[in-house]
Amino acid sequence: MSIWPVLDDAALPERSAAVIADIKATRNTDFINNFWRVLANDPALLERTWGSLKEVMGPGEIDPLTKEMLYVAVSIVNGCEYCIRSHTAAARAKGMSEGQLGELLAIVGMASETNRLATGLQVPVDTAFLPASCEDDGRA
Amino acid sequence: MSIWPVLDDAALPERSAAVIADIKATRNTDFINNFWRVLANDPALLERTWGSLKEVMGPGEIDPLTKEMLYVAVSIVNGCEYCIRSHTAAARAKGMSEGQLGELLAIVGMASETNRLATGLQVPVDTAFLPASCEDDGRA
Amino acid sequence: MSIWPVLDDAALPERSAAVIADIKATRNTDFINNFWRVLANDPALLERTWGSLKEVMGPGEIDPLTKEMLYVAVSIVNGCEYCIRSHTAAARAKGMSEGQLGELLAIVGMASETNRLATGLQVPVDTAFLPASCEDDGRA
Amino acid sequence: MSIWPVLDDAALPERSAAVIADIKATRNTDFINNFWRVLANDPALLERTWGSLKEVMGPGEIDPLTKEMLYVAVSIVNGCEYCIRSHTAAARAKGMSEGQLGELLAIVGMASETNRLATGLQVPVDTAFLPASCEDDGRA
Amino acid sequence: MSIWPVLDDAALPERSAAVIADIKATRNTDFINNFWRVLANDPALLERTWGSLKEVMGPGEIDPLTKEMLYVAVSIVNGCEYCIRSHTAAARAKGMSEGQLGELLAIVGMASETNRLATGLQVPVDTAFLPASCEDDGRA
Amino acid sequence: MSIWPVLDDAALPERSAAVIADIKATRNTDFINNFWRVLANDPALLERTWGSLKEVMGPGEIDPLTKEMLYVAVSIVNGCEYCIRSHTAAARAKGMSEGQLGELLAIVGMASETNRLATGLQVPVDTAFLPASCEDDGRA
Numbered sequence: 001m002s003i004w005p006v007l008d009d010a011a012l013p014e015r016s017a018a019v020i021a022d023i024k025a026t027r028n029t030d031f032i033n034n035f036w037r038v039l040a041n042d043p044a045l046l047e048r049t050w051g052s053l054k055e056v057m058g059p060g061e062i063d064p065l066t067k068e069m070l071y072v073a074v075s076i077v078n079g080c081e082y083c084i085r086s087h088t089a090a091a092r093a094k095g096m097s098e099g100q101l102g103e104l105l106a107i108v109g110m111a112s113e114t115n116r117l118a119t120g121l122q123v124p125v126d127t128a129f130l131p132a133s134c135e136d137d138g139r140a
Numbered sequence: 141m142s143i144w145p146v147l148d149d150a151a152l153p154e155r156s157a158a159v160i161a162d163i164k165a166t167r168n169t170d171f172i173n174n175f176w177r178v179l180a181n182d183p184a185l186l187e188r189t190w191g192s193l194k195e196v197m198g199p200g201e202i203d204p205l206t207k208e209m210l211y212v213a214v215s216i217v218n219g220c221e222y223c224i225r226s227h228t229a230a231a232r233a234k235g236m237s238e239g240q241l242g243e244l245l246a247i248v249g250m251a252s253e254t255n256r257l258a259t260g261l262q263v264p265v266d267t268a269f270l271p272a273s274c275e276d277d278g279r280a
Numbered sequence: 281m282s283i284w285p286v287l288d289d290a291a292l293p294e295r296s297a298a299v300i301a302d303i304k305a306t307r308n309t310d311f312i313n314n315f316w317r318v319l320a321n322d323p324a325l326l327e328r329t330w331g332s333l334k335e336v337m338g339p340g341e342i343d344p345l346t347k348e349m350l351y352v353a354v355s356i357v358n359g360c361e362y363c364i365r366s367h368t369a370a371a372r373a374k375g376m377s378e379g380q381l382g383e384l385l386a387i388v389g390m391a392s393e394t395n396r397l398a399t400g401l402q403v404p405v406d407t408a409f410l411p412a413s414c415e416d417d418g419r420a
Numbered sequence: 421m422s423i424w425p426v427l428d429d430a431a432l433p434e435r436s437a438a439v440i441a442d443i444k445a446t447r448n449t450d451f452i453n454n455f456w457r458v459l460a461n462d463p464a465l466l467e468r469t470w471g472s473l474k475e476v477m478g479p480g481e482i483d484p485l486t487k488e489m490l491y492v493a494v495s496i497v498n499g500c501e502y503c504i505r506s507h508t509a510a511a512r513a514k515g516m517s518e519g520q521l522g523e524l525l526a527i528v529g530m531a532s533e534t535n536r537l538a539t540g541l542q543v544p545v546d547t548a549f550l551p552a553s554c555e556d557d558g559r560a
Numbered sequence: 561m562s563i564w565p566v567l568d569d570a571a572l573p574e575r576s577a578a579v580i581a582d583i584k585a586t587r588n589t590d591f592i593n594n595f596w597r598v599l600a601n602d603p604a605l606l607e608r609t610w611g612s613l614k615e616v617m618g619p620g621e622i623d624p625l626t627k628e629m630l631y632v633a634v635s636i637v638n639g640c641e642y643c644i645r646s647h648t649a650a651a652r653a654k655g656m657s658e659g660q661l662g663e664l665l666a667i668v669g670m671a672s673e674t675n676r677l678a679t680g681l682q683v684p685v686d687t688a689f690l691p692a693s694c695e696d697d698g699r700a
Numbered sequence: 701m702s703i704w705p706v707l708d709d710a711a712l713p714e715r716s717a718a719v720i721a722d723i724k725a726t727r728n729t730d731f732i733n734n735f736w737r738v739l740a741n742d743p744a745l746l747e748r749t750w751g752s753l754k755e756v757m758g759p760g761e762i763d764p765l766t767k768e769m770l771y772v773a774v775s776i777v778n779g780c781e782y783c784i785r786s787h788t789a790a791a792r793a794k795g796m797s798e799g800q801l802g803e804l805l806a807i808v809g810m811a812s813e814t815n816r817l818a819t820g821l822q823v824p825v826d827t828a829f830l831p832a833s834c835e836d837d838g839r840a
Contacts (some may be wrong), residue, residue, distance in 0.1 A: 001828055003261045003508055004518070033266045035258055042522035045237065048755060049529075051253065055748060056250045059238040060221040066206050067247055073210050074251035075401040077217040079499045079639045082258040082398060083251070085269040088563055099201040101563070102602035104398045107207055109393035109609075110196045111214035111223065112362040116389045118175055118222040121143045121362060126173045132701055141690055143368060144378075182382035188615060191387075195608060219359045219779045228703060231448040236702075242742035245540045249533035251750075256529045260496040260504060270561055275550060281550055283681045283788055284798070313686045315678055322802035328475060329674065329809075336670045341659040343641045346626050347667055350633050354671035357637040359779045362678040365669070365689040373451060379621040387627055391634035396611065398595055398642040399562045406593045409645040410421055416666070423648055423821045424658070431722045455818055462662035469669075469814065471722045476810045481799040494811035495771050497777040499639045502818040503811070503831040514802055519761040527767055530756045531774035531783065534749065538735055538782040541703045549785040557797050636820040644820060669816045673809035680776040680805045682782060 004041040006034050015043035019050050026054060033086055065094045073108050144181040146174050152215050155183035159190050166194060173226055205234045284321040286314050295323035299330050306334060313366055345374045353388050424461040435463035439470050446474060453506055460522050485514045492527050564601040568592050575603035579610050593646055596653060625654045631665050636668050704741040715743035719750050726754060733786055765794045772803050773808050 005011075009034035012020060016125075020040060039046040059066055070075055075083035088101070145151075153161060160172055160180065176233035179186040197207055208231035228241070236244075257263075285291075292300060300320065301311055319326040337347055348371035355363035356395075380397070397403075425431075428454075432440060439492035440452055459466040477487055493524065495503035504506070516524075565571075572580060580600060599606040617627055631641055635643035648661070656664075656688035677683075704771065705711075712720060720732055739746040757767055768791035775783035788801070816818075 002263050003505075003521075003831075004833070006264070014215070024254040029261045030167045031268065033268070034263050038261050039257065041518070042525075044755075045243075045257075045522050045526055047152045048526075048752060050746060052250060052752060053254070055148045055744075056243075059271065060243045061237055062243045063245075064210075066209070067243070068212060070213050070244060071226070071251045072400075073213050074217055074248050075255055076396055077214055078252060078255040079260075080255040080259050080401055081399075081402060082265055083255050083265045084402065085265050086561075087182050087251075089269045097201055098564070098601070103196075103202045103207070103603050104210060105397055105602075106196045106608070107202075107210045108214050108606050109396045110192060111211045111227075112218060112396045113389035113393040114175070114193070115215055115220040115223050116187075116392045117179065117189065117355055117385055119218075119220050119359055119361075120352075120385045120388055122361060122364065123174050123178045123222050124141050124146065125222055125225050127186045127306055128171065128173070131703075131705070143365075143381075143691075143805075145691070153498055181378070182385075184615075185382050185386055188612060192608060192612060195604075202835075208511040216555075217537055219539055221539075221542060224542065230450060233321075238741070241703075242745050245537055246745055246748075248540055249536045250535045253529035256532045257525055259499055259501075260492075260525045262428065262501060271563075271565070281490070281803070282683050283785075285551070286670070290712050293597065294609050311688065313688070315674070318681050318683045319677065321798070322805075324475075324629045325677075326807050328472060328806070329677065332472060333467060333674070335464075335592055335662075336666045340631075340663045341657055342663045342667075346629070349622075350630060350664060350667045351671045353630050353633050353669055354637055357634055358672060358679075360675040362683045362685055367671075369583060369654055369689045373697050377629050377696075383616075383620045383622045383627070384630060385692065387615045387622075387630045388634055389688040390612060391504075391631045391647075394595070394613070394637060395635055395638040395640040395643050396598065398673050399610065399638075399640050401598050403562050403594050403598045403642045404566070405642055405645050408591065408593070411423075422823050423661075428808060428823065443719075451828065453828070454823050456825045457816070458821050459817065462656070462665075465666055466757045468666075469817065471818040472810060473814070476806045480803045482769075482803045482807075486769070487803070488790075488805045489759075489762075489766070490773050490804060493773050493809045494777055494808050497774055498775055498812060498815040499620050499794050500815040500819050501822050502822045502825055503815050507811075509829045517761060523756075523767070524770060526756045527762075527784075528772045528774050528794045530752060531787075532778060533754070534735070535775055535780040535783050537739065537749065539737050539778075539780050541571075541824055543734050543738045543782045543783055544701050544706065545785050548733070549789045559739065587799055624774045632820075636816055641818055641819075641822060644822065663816055663822045669813035672816045673813040676803055676809045677805055679779055679781075680772075680808055682781060682784065 002034070002038050004038050006037045006066065007040045008037070013043050016040035016046050019043070021045050022054075023050060032116070035082065035086065065096060068094055069096065069104050073104060076105075076108050077112065099130050142178050142209035144178050146177045147180045148177070152180050153183050155188050159183070159186050162194075163190060169228070175222065176225065205236060208234055209240070209244055210234065213244060216245075216248050217252065241244065282314070282318050287320045288317070292320050292370045293323050296320035296326050299323070299326050303330060314361065315366065327370065337393050345376060348374055349376065349380070349384055353384060356385075356388050357392065422428050422454070422458050424458050426457045427460045428457070433463050436460035436466050441472060441538065442474075448457050448546070455502065455506065485511065485516060488514055489520070489524050492525060496525075496528050497532065562594070562598050564598050566597045567600045568597070572600050573688050576606050579603070579606050583610060595642065595646065625651065627655055629656065629660070633664060633668050637672065655694035664700060668685075702734070702738050706737045707740045708737070712740050713743050716740035717799065719743070722754075723750060728838050735786065750776050765791065765796060768794055769800070769804055771794065773804060776805075776808050777812065782818050 015124055020036060023032060023036060024030055039049060069089040070089055072084060073089055160176060163172060163176060164170055179189060208227055211227040212224060212231055215227055300316060303312060303316060305311055314365055319329060351367040353373055355367055440456060442452055443452060443456060459469060471504055488507055491507040492504060495507055580596060583592060583596060584590055599609060628647055631647040632644060634650055635647055713808055720736060720774055723732060723736060739749060771787040772791055776789055
């Protein structure tokens with residue numbers, strides 16, 4: 001029921017087939033979730049999106065599980081069911097315990113609550129939280 | 141310029157003074173940021189919010205730095221400047237490197253991008269991401 | 281610093297001047313806040329927006345103070361500083377006490393928290409909350 | 421399964437029937453989508469909403485297809501499935517190609533990504549992007 | 561199909577059973593909606609969330625029906641279907657008429673519209689809406 | 701006052717300097733707005749973001765002005781002041797009239813209003829707006 005059809009391997013445009021093959025190789029699995037099979041209808045969009053995701057979620061200074069948990073948190077706030085389910089599954093596959101999921105949810109809820117309070121009250125930012133000088137704001 | 145005044149210690153209602161004292165003791169510092177000094181105008185709101193935050197951000201299965209980074213990510217998506225600045229400061233105080241901040245930002249941006257793509261295309265959730273049985277949905 | 285200038289009375293296009301005059305008459309005051317003075321740059325937009333607001337916020341089954349408090353709540357969730365400040369001022373002018381403001385904020389925060397929990401956990405809607413029949417969904 | 425029933429023609433209140441007739445005449449079709457049939461339960465809400473939509477989406481300086489694409493973009497960011505599906509259908513009916521839909525999605529995703537980066541880093545607005553004078557801010 | 565199962569009474573962890581019992585007693589009903597039965601998988605989260613909700617939605621300066629209508633308004637803006645349906649049901653149970661629901665919806669829609677206009681035009685806040693002095697901003 | 705400093709040309713890391721040079725060449729101007737000068741603190745983030753933007757906003761099936769207007773609309777809904785101001789400036793530079801800006805704002809506001817109504821009433825999607833078959837949903 002997506003806006004574009006979910007393409008199976010036989011229906012992939014050639015340029016998209018190459019990207020899908022790279023996803024399979026990178027993730028070491030033949031399972032390709034619907035998100036990529038729908039994006040595959042637009043090879044340029046698929047190519048750029050996968051290229052970006054591969055770089056952003058690849059090795060870095062933040063460990064892989066924390067990266068997935070950040071992805072889940074953002075997806076909850078943006079209200080994207082597909083993303084919540086797929087990245088919660090990915091986080092569990094990377095070792096997230098149910099206790100950690102509970103804490104993640106508590107933080108997402110709590111942060112949303114205090115975000116609304118700070119916004120609703122228009123709390124001024126403490127000077128302690130601002131850079132030492134304002135000369136760096138490019139307006140000088 | 142907040143909706144309620146930023147109360148200094150001398151102006152705190154008695155019930156709020158006790159909460160502020162607990163924040164100082166818990167955080168082992170005399171610095172109390174504006175958020176709490178504004179909430180202090182409503183002792184019940186201050187008491188409940190601090191009680192909740194203390195529990196949610198306290199020791200658990202997720203390490204303290206990851207908790208702060210999740211808080212920053214949620215605050216960016218909710219668009220709360222105060223919360224972005226205060227929790228970025230807190231995350232740095234807990235050891236977040238600038239490289240980690242860059243990765244956090246990249247994930248928040250990337251997740252927001254793919255969230256919009258999944259929503260805009262109405263991608264159907266893969267059965268692999270759903271619980272084994274639907275009998276648990278309470279509708280039976 | 282708005283995108284369009286804040287027009288004073290002398291600078292109003294004729295069609296906008298008539299709308300501004302109606303706002304003054306309806307509200308029984310000469311004070312016109314910036315929102316209307318900026319919209320006045322586009323008479324059609326000003327006319328339609330004021331016409332709508334006048335109808336929506338006018339007499340009805342919900343009392344005027346509750347209407348303003350709903351407006352404040354929505355503005356906090358949408359993160360619009362201008363709207364938070366102008367409608368909080370309007371609610372106070374209609375009798376909102378500081379205690380009521382505190383409760384309003386508590387509800388906005390609390391609802392944002394549980395909204396995230398329900399979304400993050402993808403809680404299924406109870407049949408008790410759905411209409412008795414699904415035959416009304418126009419798909420039959 | 422909507423909160424209010426989807427009313428067929430026979431069930432329309434008289435005042436709503438007149439609006440529905442105008443929608444049919446304006447759009448030159450007998451097909452009335454569920455949104456209007458649900459709003460029809462509240463004649464005042466239906467009347468005002470349709471009057472506004474007819475004016476906003478009618479002839480102007482922006483061409484009809486671009487107007488529909490803007491509507492789709494906003495609906496994706498607000499996360500409204502109904503609106504995404506109905507306005508994507510409307511945009512296609514007005515000539516949107518699948519290539520244009522792909523580009524629209526890419527922009528919505530990309531803008532959401534850079535919006536989060538600019539917000540997360542609290543990038544200061546360049547003076548070049550501000551009006552020449554700040555005297556127009558109504559605070560002088 | 562939630563992320564965590566909907567627990568029936570027999571499956572509740574002991575600590576969660578006590579909370580569920582308090583919800584039944586407080587609401588004077590044996591019906592417990594899915595939200596609580598899902599949260600029950602994490603007793604600490606359930607306990608804190610119910611404790612908070614009980615306090616926030618309990619007796620205060622805002623009457624119970626207005627509190628529920630504020631909850632519905634926030635849930636619509638946050639796009640949480642579960643919350644919209646459960647709190648609309650609760651508001652009806654507390655006496656909300658269909659006419660009041662129509663007005664609530666009109667305000668939520670109208671406020672979202674003007675919120676976007678004020679944000680899109682970056683309308684400066686009128687000095688009349690700011691506190692008399694800026695000395696209360698904690699930056700002095 | 702950004703989280704990271706606004707780097708002038710002399711302060712750019714080597715890898716970022718190359719990206720900045722490409723932005724200057726692509727846009728045929730020496731003016732580099734703060735967004736890029738702040739991202740320049742993280743060369744990988746700058747490189748990927750600019751590479752993506754260059755591709756997404758480059759020549760395609762949607763004309764350049766419409767692309768900028770879509771960017772503005774998304775930025776308003778996401779509530780990013782920096783992005784609203786920079787992309788409104790860009791749209792004007794590409795020929796957007798003030799009349800078109802007024803219509804864009806009207807659509808963003810109106811769409812947000814009807815998005816809230818459709819969500820608040822949980823209007824079911826018309827079968828006419830769904831793909832002909834549901835067999836494409838990948839769940840079969």
